[in-house]
Amino acid sequence: MKIAVAKEILADENRVAMTPDTIKKLKSDDVEIVIQSSAGKLSHYTDEEYEKAGAQIAGSEKELYDGAEVIFKVRPPEKKEIASYPKGCVLVSYLEVLRNPEISNELNKRNITSFAMDTIPRISRAQSMDALSSQASAAGYKAVLLAAAFIRKFLPMLTTAAGTIPPAKVVVLGAGVAGLQAIATARRLGAKVEAYDIRPAAKEEVQSLGAKFIDVTLDEETEAEGGYAKDVSDKSKSVIQQTIHNHVAAADIVITTAQVPGKKAPILVTEKMVKAMQPGSVLVDMAVEQGGNVEGSKVGENVEINGVTIMGPVNLPARMAMDTSQMYARNIMSLFKLMNKEGKLDLNFEDAIIKGACITHDGQTIHEKTKELLNA
Ligand code: NAD
Numbered sequence: 001m002k003i004a005v006a007k008e009i010l011a012d013e014n015r016v017a018m019t020p021d022t023i024k025k026l027k028s029d030d031v032e033i034v035i036q037s038s039a040g041k042l043s044h045y046t047d048e049e050y051e052k053a054g055a056q057i058a059g060s061e062k063e064l065y066d067g068a069e070v071i072f073k074v075r076p077p078e079k080k081e082i083a084s085y086p087k088g089c090v091l092v093s094y095l096e097v098l099r100n101p102e103i104s105n106e107l108n109k110r111n112i113t114s115f116a117m118d119t120i121p122r123i124s125r126a127q128s129m130d131a132l133s134s135q136a137s138a139a140g141y142k143a144v145l146l147a148a149a150f151i152r153k154f155l156p157m158l159t160t161a162a163g164t165i166p167p168a169k170v171v172v173l174g175a176g177v178a179g180l181q182a183i184a185t186a187r188r189l190g191a192k193v194e195a196y197d198i199r200p201a202a203k204e205e206v207q208s209l210g211a212k213f214i215d216v217t218l219d220e221e222t223e224a225e226g227g228y229a230k231d232v233s234d235k236s237k238s239v240i241q242q243t244i245h246n247h248v249a250a251a252d253i254v255i256t257t258a259q260v261p262g263k264k265a266p267i268l269v270t271e272k273m274v275k276a277m278q279p280g281s282v283l284v285d286m287a288v289e290q291g292g293n294v295e296g297s298k299v300g301e302n303v304e305i306n307g308v309t310i311m312g313p314v315n316l317p318a319r320m321a322m323d324t325s326q327m328y329a330r331n332i333m334s335l336f337k338l339m340n341k342e343g344k345l346d347l348n349f350e351d352a353i354i355k356g357a358c359i360t361h362d363g364q365t366i367h368e369k370t371k372e373l374l375n376a
Helices: 020-026 047-053 061-065 079-084 103-109 124-129 131-150 177-188 202-208 234-249 271-276 316-339 352-357 368-375
Strands: 002-005 032-036 056-058 070-072 090-093 113-116 158-160 163-165 169-173 192-196 253-256 282-285 302-305 308-311 358-361
Touching: 020 032, 020 047, 020 316, 032 061, 047 056, 056 061, 070 316, 079 103, 090 316, 103 358, 103 368, 113 352, 124 316, 124 352, 131 177, 131 253, 131 282, 131 308, 131 316, 169 177, 169 234, 177 192, 177 202, 177 253, 192 234, 234 271, 271 302, 271 308, 316 352, 352 358
Parallel strands: 002 032, 002 070, 032 056, 070 090, 090 113, 169 192, 169 253, 253 282, 282 308
Antiparallel strands: 113 358, 158 163, 302 308
16 A cells, blocks of 8 residues: 655645654555655655655655555645555545535545544544644643743742842733643743633642632533534623733733633633733633634734733644654554555545544535535
């Protein structure tokens, strides 16, 4: 079986879907891996390393895709990329169907069986394939480092001959995968950390990382199927804002990660709260691409309001591409092991992981949520 690993074409996407290390593990007598020349360049993996690991290097698209049965990729393919894929092949990639269900129509035109790394069910058996978690965790880490590098303050408490510097106060809003990694990172840097999440289950996890949980009492159910948050009423949103106001106002750094799958991100930090913060404070809105958790944040920009900076970084995992490519490649490798039987594709649609991740097959969109969105 030939697997093709494509070079990413999106600007600033530094990641690559396979690393030399994973190719070494995946390659066998039955599995041949061809990678597009310089696909790993921005993750600092060279063609020579890939060759040494057992991959072949393709100098042209024809060499890459001719006879390929499977394609591995990071970002959802653009129309022109899909047009170059062999008809009837299997694609494993992020597909972001909640934002762009129409991609399934393009894939069906070429009869491509597609598996979305971002719809793999989050069951314990799929943990090693969970790209949402591996990438979110890296993003949470990087968000804290961005803020720490930007703020003109120390994060840890310092006792020096020149006096004592108190620890920075960090507030993390949204304590899912990214938020928990942000809390752990800020704690390791010595900051005093408080955090809030709408799911009550997050409280224990926040506390186990040595942070204080901000309690907000709501009179509605906040957790949906699969452990995700629900989109709550405007009344609840307003209660949350009132409760966290003073915590945000007193913070040196605020990291926001709150998301509700398929919905616009909730506004947690209002302009009034930003204006109540001390000049020099920094907010990092990790949900900026989903509409933002901070009023006034802008995609890919730093916005300053009364001396307070709101950062709206995009694609944080790409800034950690050496490690995030490695993690993503291992996630893909784990999923692929479910499909590969001695070099032959063996797709068992009875398997909850295969079923949950598959978007298109046999010229049809089979993923329920994608179908719903297409028909809406
Ligand atoms: P996410 O990226 O969808 O959201 C980030 C966080 O924002 C979530 O914790 C969510 O509760 C929170 N949030 C949403 N609206 C909010 C609001 N108004 N105020 C405050 N917080 C708000 O979520 P995620 O990080 O991908 O993880 C979601 C859940 O999935 C978690 O329960 C996590 O433990 C679970 N999970 C399970 C597995 C597994 O079992 N294999 C793997 C990964 C994640």
